[in-house]
Amino acid sequence: MITQDPVLQRLIDQVRSAHKPLDIQGGNTKHFYGEIPHGEVLDMRPLTGISSYEPSELVVTVRAGTRLAELEARLAEKGQCLPFEPPRFGPDGTVGGMVAAGLSGPSRASVGCVRDYVLGTTVLNGQGEVLSFGGQVIKNVAGYDVSRVMAGSLGVLGVICEVSLKVLPIATATATRVFAMDEAAALKQLNAWAGQPLPINASAWHHGQLHLRLAGAQAAVTAACAKLGGTVVEPEIATSWWDSVRDHQHAFFHLDSNHLAKGEHLWRLSVPATTPPLDLPGVQCIEWGGAQRWLRGQATVKQVRAAAVRAGGHATLFRGAAPRTEVFTPLSAPLQRIHKGLKTAFDPRGIFNPGRMYPGL
CATH class of the missing domain: 3.30.70 (Alpha-Beta Plaits)
Structure with a gap:
């Protein structure tokens, strides 16, 4: 995996000397997602490069600050791709941000999500230690699958420095x-x-x-x-x-100042695919065979969350007016304990993206 170099050493030094929260940033294309970030910026963009790529093995290892567009272009040269179609939201999105956000595109229901393609990670923890998990093969898990825990963690556990991903051939x-x-x-x-x-x-x-x-x-x-x-x-x-x-450039996803002034929000509801139409005010876009329902309108948090619970799913406030609150569905007490335990283990000082997922985390 990754070897120490001046760029990584600067990140380590910044983490070790931090006395206030750090806001982990790459291309900053997902700044809108999750609770409002705050703290001193930990800039991942200098940590770039494709460390290794074995087309015959369908595995690529890449540093977190590498632009997603660069990685996809390299894969396309060999007729391969990231099959889960991660949303790009702009040309500056990075591989680290892709994994940390854990978002997948239109093909997710048929090929799987980001987490399914993460084979290994190198992570900088809250004490400035570089830790490696997983590897570059599919069957490498012994005990906790830490690498995949990083997918969708929004940086609250640690700084993703490098990641090994499974890739697939582009469909003929x-x-x-x-x-x-x-x-x-x-x-x-x-x-x-x-x-x-x-x-x-x-x-x-x-x-x-x-x-x-x-x-x-x-x-x-x-x-x-x-x-x-x-x-x-x-x-x-x-x-x-x-x-x-995939990239939310379709007119349905646009929330300009006029929409925000009217109190409109964009919700992402994850429900069983067999769920009948949801009785909620607003307009909808339905993906993943019916399992992902996007809702744009003025529905309240209570209305949306209640509808999701009735369907046996959950809802995320994807975009909306500031201040953003209750972005993710509140955790049950047992899940809260598990999340806090992981946070303490990886980031005992609580300096990485505090509150980005849930208040107090």
Whole structure:
């Protein structure tokens, strides 16, 4: 894994000498996500570079400050990709931020999430110690799978310095079809398709239109297109459309000053895919075969959280007006103890991104 060099040593020195909270930052493209960050900036951007890449082994090891765009371009040269399509939110997003945020794109339901592709990490803890976990192979876990705990931790446990990721070949064939149907019909149809041997890679419903992306072997994609029908979307247009959903450039996700002034928020609800339409005020975009419901509108925290609980899921306040509070669903007492125990073990002084996930953490 990573070896000590002047850049890493500067990070170590800053952590060891810190007497106040540190705000871990890369490209700062996800500043909006989670509770409001504060503290002295710990800049990860200088810690860059692809440490090793073995295309034949489908493994890449990369430093945290490396831009995600740079990594994806390198993988594309070898016909490979990060299959979970991490949202980029801008050209400056970094690999460390990708792992720390733990967000996945349109294909998540079919290929898995960020955590599933993390093989190993090198982490700087709150005492300025460099720790390595996992490795560069799939079956390397003995005891606690610490590397994957870092995915989605928002930097509250430690500073991700380097990460080893599993990558996959780019699908040989893709196709996108569009179907006109209302929300209830779309959910019913998605659940029916889920029980069939179809190469469905991604789905997204919004404003009476269901987009379906197929990916895999050419024969499988061709056969599925013939079976499903729908309106053909040209490849270039389809790529642009899916990118707009992945990176939240689609008009649905825009929350400008006028929306914020009206008290609108963007919520992300994670519910069972079989959940019927949610009775909530606002407009929705539905992904992951029905398991991810985006809601934009003026619904209150109480309304949204109650609807999520009734469905057997949870809700996250993804974007909204400041001050941001109650971003993530409150933890039960047992889970609070586990989170605090992990925080104490990795960051006993409590200097890394305090409160970014939950107050007091």
